[in-house]
Amino acid sequence: MSKNKVNVETVYNISNYLKDDNFLPIYFLYGEDDYTISKTVKFISKKVDPLVTVDFDRETLSMNNKSSVSQIVDLASSFPFGDGKKIIIIKGFENCNDKPSFASYVQNPTDFTILIITQSSKSVNTRNEPYKSLFNKGYLFEASELKGQYLQQWLVKKAKQEEMELSSESAKILTEMVGQNKALLEMQLRKFRDYxxxxxxxxxxxxxxxTSVTKEYNIFNLQDALGKGEKGRSLEIGYNLLDGSFDMMFIISMLTKFVSTLMKIIELRGKRISDKEAASEANLSPYYYSNCKRATFLLNEKRLMKAAEALLNADIKLKTTSADQKIIFTILIAEILN
Known part of the structure; x- marks a missing residue:
């Protein structure tokens, strides 16, 4: 599986497959990075749109568990209304229940239709159809989530496109404060540009x-409140995060990282090194490392072990029960700060 995954072309090279008068008949985009997939669909659509002569030749379908591949094939195989191309966007291919049957169309696609298909999944098995045919034909593109320095490089480039300067160090700080969600990071960049x-x-x-001015409640504020042992403030911030654009899975992920950082700080205390050196060893920005050191209430091994156990319990409840996210969050805070 790992070998197949390495060989799949990345969506970041999609422009190489959008040359004038030499478009692919199928662009199949899959991966966990829904943000990049959505952006790529718009990019492809913009490039091929001049080939469409009438609006009736633009179609978008969202698939569900009752959808079939035959719907896609029938639509793609019907002739255009105009004298140009047809562009069909298929969203949620993962919901189709007869995916392997799509292989026959992949092997012999029509020359008058351009299909843009998305599938939200961590991976595909290129040994199975239709992914085997899509891969062999060169129609398969992966949108894997960028992490670490690759995400920071993307952020620096994105800031430059917005005519702003963002150093690698500042990009690292921003991802540590906001998280790795590209949509949220882009939103922050737009706010910086406006201010x-x-x-x-x-x-x-x-x-x-x-970040404090543009968003009264953010994950950084929650970490700060927990680090001071402020239960009421932690609950207030968490409820507002859940009412906004954050979900419980994101909060658990960021707090797990926070707790891991605090454990690393305790571990590094025994070494006679500066905060800058300690931050480097912990693979964190000095700025974020210094802020974490202020979490005096939680900088205790027993409390951190309790916090780690509480986060694990919350994660299990979230994945195995239908409990309200605010209830799970309330229990989480009580277990961490009790």
Whole structure:
């Protein structure tokens, strides 16, 4: 599986397959990065749209568990209304119950239709149909989630596109504060662009101040409240996060990272090294590392072990029960700070 996965082309090279008068008949995009998949669909659509001569030749279908591949094939095989191409966007291919049958169309697609298909899944098995045929034909593209330095590089490039300067260090701080969700990161960049005036540089100080100004409740505030042992404030922030654009899975993920960082800080206390050296060894920005050191209430091995156990319990409840996310969050905070 790992060998197959390495060989699949990445969506970040999609422009190489969008040359004038030489478009692919199928662009099959899959992966966990829904943000990038959505952006790529729009990018492909914009590139091929001039080939469509009438609006009736633009179609978008969202598949569900009652949908069949025959719907896609029938639509793709019917002739265009105009004298140009047909563009069909298929969303949620993972919901189709007869996926292997799509292989026959992949092996002999029509020359007047361009299919853009999305599938939300971590991976595909290129030994099975229709992915085997899609892979062999060169129609398969993966949107894997960027992490670590690759996400930071993407963020630096995105900031440059918005005519702002963002250093690698500042990009690291922003991902540590906001998380790895590209949509949220892009939203923060837009807010920075609106607030910055004469200077276009996004510094660590600006990141903290503007994140606080533009979003009263953020994950950084929650970490700070927990680090001080403030139960009421933690609940207030968490409820507002859940009422906004965050879900419980994201909160658990970020708090798990926070607890792991605090454990690392305790481990590094025994070494006679500076905060900058300790941050480097922990693979964190000095700014984030220094902020975590202020979490005096939780900087205790027993409390951190209790917090780690509480996060694991919350994760299990979230995945195995239908309990309300706020109830799970309330229990989580009580177990961490009790």
């Amino acid at each position: 910055l005036k004469d200077s276009r540089e996004i510094t660590p100080e600006i990141i903290e101040s503007l």
